[in-house]
Amino acid sequence: MAELRRVGGKMESSRVFGGHRALLPYEVQLCEALGITEEEYWQFIYLAESVSGKRRKEYDLIPDIVNMPAVPIAAPLAIFGVKIGFYGVVAIGVALSYISAALAPKPKAPKTPPSLQTEGAQSVRRFSPQTGFNSLQELAVIGETIPLIFTKRDNDKNIGGIRVNSKLVWSQLKSLGTFQQLKAVFVLSNKGVETPPDFAGYAIGDLLLKNYTGAKLALYYKSKSGNNRIKETNIYTQSELAREIGRDGSNPEDVFSVDLDIYGQIRSSGFNEKVFCGVRTPTTQSRFGNFAPMPNMMRFQLPYELILKAKDASNPDDIDKKRRKIAKYYPRYAGFLKHNNEEKHGRFKLEKNNTVRYTIGDMNPVTRISGDFNPWGLEDVKTALDSDRERIDDNISIGETYLIGSAIAICTKVSTTELWRDRTYKDFDFKIVEEGPDNISEFELRGGDNTDGINGFDMAHSPWELDVLQKVSIASITNNRECNVTEIGLKSKVFKQITGFPNVNSHPGGFNYDEPSGTLKTYQDDNGNINLGPLNKYVTRYSFFRLQARKAGTDDNFVTIDNDKPFAIKGRTPQSQYNFIRINHPLDQYEFRFVPYPGNLIKRNFVDSNNKEIRILKASGALQQYSVIPDFLSTDLVISYSGFNIPLTGGDASNNEWYIGARGEQETSSAITSLADNSFGDIGVDSGESVNEVTKFDLADKSYVEYVPIHDIYIFYYEGEYIGGVTATDKNKAQVFQKGGGVSYAVGNFVSQRTVTVDEEAPIGLGSILIEEYEIIKRVLLPNRVAVLETVEVNIQNDNSNGNGAKVEISFLSTDGMIWRLTNGGSGYKSGDRVLIPEHSISVLDRTITFPGLITTVSVADQSFITDPWPDPAPADSEDGGPIGNAVNNRNILPYGAIADFISFEAEVPSHMEEPEHEIVYVNELVLQDNQISYTDLTVAGIRINSSKEFASFSQLSAYFQNGLSIKNLTDETIGPSNLFPDIAYALLTDPLIGAGDLIGVRSVDEERMKIASQFCKANKLFWDGVIVEEKNLREFIFQNAQYCLLDFTILGGRFSLYPSVPFNSSTYLIEPTQEPFIKALFTDGNTKNLQVSFLSAEERQNFNAFATYRHEKLNGFPETKVIGRRLISTTDNEPRENFDMSTFCTSATHAQIFLDYALKVRNKIDHGITFDTTPQAAMHLAPGDYIRLHSEATHNNRFANGVITQDGEIQSQVNVTNGTQIMFWKPGDTSVSDVVAIQVTNGKAASAFRGSVFTVPDNSVSDRVYKIESISYAEDGLINISGSHAPLNADGKLAVINYPDADIISLE
Helix, strand or coil, X not given: CCCCCCCCCCCCCCECCCCCECCCHHHHHHHHHHCCCHHHHHHHHHHHHHHCCCCCHHHCCCCCCCCCCCCCCCCCEEECCEEECHHXXXXXXXXXXXXXXXXXXXXXXXXXXXXXXXXXXXXXXXXXXXXXXXXXXXXXXXXXXXXXXXXXXXXXXXXXXXXXXXXXXXXXXXXXXCCEEXXXXXXXXXXXXCCCCCHHHXXXXXXXHHHCCHHHEEEEEEECCCCCCCEHHHECCCCCCCCCCCCCCCCCCECCCEEECCECCECCCEXXXXXXXXXXXXXXXXXXXXXXXXXXXXXXXXXXXXXCCCCCXXXXXXXXXXXXXXXXXXXXXXXXXXXXXXXXXEEEEECXXXXXXXXXXXXXXXXXXXXXXXXXXXXXXXXXXXXXXXXXXXXXXXXXXXXXXXXXXXXXXXXXXXXXXXXXXXXXXXXXXXXXXXXXXEEXXXXXXXXXXXXXHHCCECCCCCCCXXXXXXXXXXXXXXXXXXXXXXXXXXXXXXXXXXXXXXXCCCCCCCCCCHHHHHHHHCCCEEECCEEEEEECXXXXXXXXXXXXXXXXXXXXXXXXXXXXXXXXXXXXXEEEEEEEEEEECEEEEEEEECHHHHHHHCCCCCCCCEEEEEEEEEEEEEEECCCCCCCCEEEEEEEEEECCCCCCCCCHHHECCCCCHHHCCECEEEECCCEECCCXXXXXXXXXXXXXXECCCCEEEEEECCCCEEEEEECCEEEEEEECCCHHHCEEEXXXXXXXXXXXXXXXXXXXXCCCCCCCCCCEEEEEEEEEEEEEEEECCCCEEEEEEEECEECCCCCEEEEEEEEEECCCCEEXXXXXXXXXXXXXXXEEECCEEEEECCEEEEECCEEEEEEECCCCCCCCECCCCCCCCCCCCCCCCCCCCCCECCCCCCCCCCCCCCCEEECCCCCCCEEEEEEEEEEECCCCCCCCCEEEEEEEEEXXXXXXXXXXXXXXXXXXXXXXXXXXCEEECCCCHHHHHHHHHHCCCCCCCCCCCHHHECHHHHHHHHHHHHHCCCCCCEEECCCCCHHHHHHHHHHHHCEEEEEECCEEEEEECCCECCCCCCECCCCCCCEEEEEECCCCEEEEXXXXXXXXXXXCEEEEEEEECCCCCCCEEEEEEEEECCCCCCCCEEEEECCCCCCCHHHHHHHHHHHHHHHHHXXXXXXXXXXXXXXXXXXXXXXXXXXXXXXXXXXXXXXXXXXXCCEEECCCCCCCCEEEEECCCCCCCCCCEECCEECCEEXXXXXXXXXXXCECXXXXXXXXXXXXXXXXXXXXXXXXXXXXXXXXXXXXXXXXXXXXXXXXX
16 A cells, blocks of 8 residues: 655655555545545546546647547536536636637638547456355364254244254365355254244344345255155255256255265265265464565566657657657666575575575666656656565565565564665565475576676566565465365455556557558657557466475475476456365375465466476366375375366466557467366276377387487477477486376387587587487376276367367276367367367277267467567667667567566556465365264254355354154143143153153153143243253253242152142142142151251342343244343332343243242242151151141240350340340350350349350240241151241231232332
């Protein structure tokens, strides 16, 4: 972005590196006011400048007369809705001069010079949306609890139902070019949820799927006993997403099988049901790419201009100077100077721990560059170069990682902490920490002078020539588990944008300024002007990287596993592309790394090199496979991806938008270099084994290899055709691949040698060279363990192409598959043409094998627009010494710009200029199982869903269940969903699948009491609609939830049961407040022992305001949490607040109110409990929950009759204590409490024997109260211990906790 430098307060260039200047503040306000983007504003500027407006000073000597259409004087010009009163200003000027003009003599109207505005070009401004998943639901882990759903919805009363979050148990992401597709299986509950959720009830996060485009998803559900593996028949009818298509064109019935490659135990390719797959989205070290490139003595160029020299121009020399200024290459004054502290000039190898110095020079182009550029000057060049050098300075920091060539380096030292400024040097030292992916790293230095005495700083190399310095991000992922297959999903955004450059394709012709012709000459002779239209367009760029691997958990060096064929992403829009690389490997954990690879090395080592290919990832391309055996394994890895393997030509690596002038049809079509598909059916795996090997040496047939030792070059000929040449020091490594792939040529045995004279006048021995002749070996690369049955050459037929002459050689394989190799590229084809490889059959061993034919697309190498960079060099006898800008031969302004690491023009903005272009967005880890994953006895849902803006994050799949698990309904002995807590508790205690049936079982549950409890809950509308999602202590879970349903959890005779806590009608099971409690036993001092009374503390008896939260359900929607509040009329709003969270199971305000009222009365009325021992005979037939009466004359202690006696005899107590009052007292240190004694009090002071003690006044009154039994257990000496809580009665003998006027409790807002 533009910036103001901070040195000395000087305002520097606000140019954008690789772009146009920054907007001024008022321009920003204009954009905001109009609601337009910055790009739209610039488009207006360029269009406006190309039509009219004030011209810059440089054009003063160039005629510029434009015929404007007649417009009414008063009509303002409106652009983007803003009215500009330009013509109004003109009208005023005309009006003021009208009188003088009328009196002046009328000259003859001059001839208007012609003006030509050529066509502009721009990209489409809208693109199809490209989306992916940024994050995914976490995969469940072994041991997690399977959700248990218990609910039964009553739609009429809007009670019941629950939204359940799923557990992700299987997932796979697929890259499909412009988007991703997620396949996932979720566990929702155990088996038995036979009523599936409505389609409208599913949601991802808080977005309901019913609001999502049906064509982008398919939803499945299955719940039954046994195998619940999802099939296509389990789909919801509302699903519209097209079925998955396998590599063989089939649609799998098993929806969540995986389309696998042949490898190891996998004997055939296609959909496999025995695969577990888990996907994750890495968040660290996931981005990779080389970015923020910095020049290495590269050139800077001014934008191209077509500058006419009018016939009547007053200063033609100045026009020539302008032309030379535009055509000149300007050095950027920054690059590599030193290697290992030594200034060097040339190409050198980089090794680990080497040091490299990069320097920003202090040169001023205005004073340093020779030549006369007046009156134009070079200040604009200086501004651009200063901005460039400032940005380099900003991009380098100590400790950061950089790419130098293919080597990885760290900046270790900077010569000064001051920011770079004009007229200063600044050095940056780097240390090589890792050599390149192929263990060979080289780079170019321009330290000192070259052999011609030119200083390195004065050189202006093309942006693809030398190795540049650039930032680097390296991505790596490590397997989380041992797996058989690792599939890595990539997201890439690769493009180059050209903004505001002249549309040189629209050049009208006449490319020689020195000898103008055609349109150029016509307009010059007429003193005319030609303006090239603006070019605002996205064009092609390639971004390259290498794939590496090693065993996880080791410190071994990474091994490159791409067989010396780098991967590439090709793009021409600012949209994301989604691709994948799948690695089949032995069962283990591995670490994979993605290392950026410079485009300039691709230019050096791969472009127009017959023996090398690159791998272009393209989701719509054919499935490609290769194998490699890395150093850390004894067996091969098989790597798959969708895309193309092609030799990269100069035409591929260039954009024709930089070509000056129009290109004819003959220049845009060519021979086929590769096909999108190269196989059909089962072909095995490409291992690089050589079969059908042919060795020949025939001078007449011209089939041999020539080796020139002096140059270490091998030249291959086969059957009269030149195949290619390669430099190699070892003949065993000399190999040439035929274009189209699949066929290679190698060097055979030595045959003979000969001497060839190259200079007859040279001294003896110096004018000749030695040539060795070898056999040539032709190898057809075939799949591993596959034999070729027959090979047939066929002519390629056209589908929508106008090309002709292309041929392929089809090999029929023993697997019944076919592979083919391009044997003749033909002519007249264009990239993207569709062609037909025709049907063909062979007969082998009494059977016929038929290739049914296939339509595929082609790629061509268009070399016609590749020239040396514009301009044509100046003639040798040129006095001024600089090119003037002719384009007779060199018409390509920027060849190889699609792969270059750096730029020449500010109008270029490649996608790697500021940040990495690639990101690992998912990792699928696949484990081959012995048997298919059956999801036995589970309730499962499955989804296939395409990414979109709505679902950029797949956070949590949930489903709304109206009915839960089918369990025993105790009220009517049926099997089905239930929301009665006694039914749920019974299922948990007796069902071995969802509960503790194996440990407890039916015999240990009192079903009859459970049935009564169930009828009680149903009658009083006390429902439990919830889901158990965590491991629970079963007894604790039942006890805690029973109280919310006014139930007691009891264990009687070793059997568990639930029973109502309050009196109820035995016929209707409704709570009956007026019913007197049935007293089942009477206890007195005669049949009790060890009676103890425990009173609740003051805090435990504190009245409170009660609040409960519950769920207000919405069918298929999301619940609303509501709050209900209640308090006693006898209390105030200022009482402490106590909250009861019932939202996990309660969906009714009535239920919540019943519980709160009961809780308020229990707190208000019950103040103590008792425990005592009794005989087994007295306790016979009693059970927890029964009511008993206790009549006792024993001494009781009342906490309100306690007190203390201070050391000075002062008595502190809430009861009146006088002389002779009976007390029991205790002093600290005593081992027991005293017997009952009479206290001695004199003048209000206790006697010294009682001082410093705590005392209590015993209660000897008769106690006659009702208690509710809480527990019955065995005590010592064969007695039974009973504990109970006080059950206070009203005067009429009814329970005070349920029998009270309605007005006693009021609601709170």
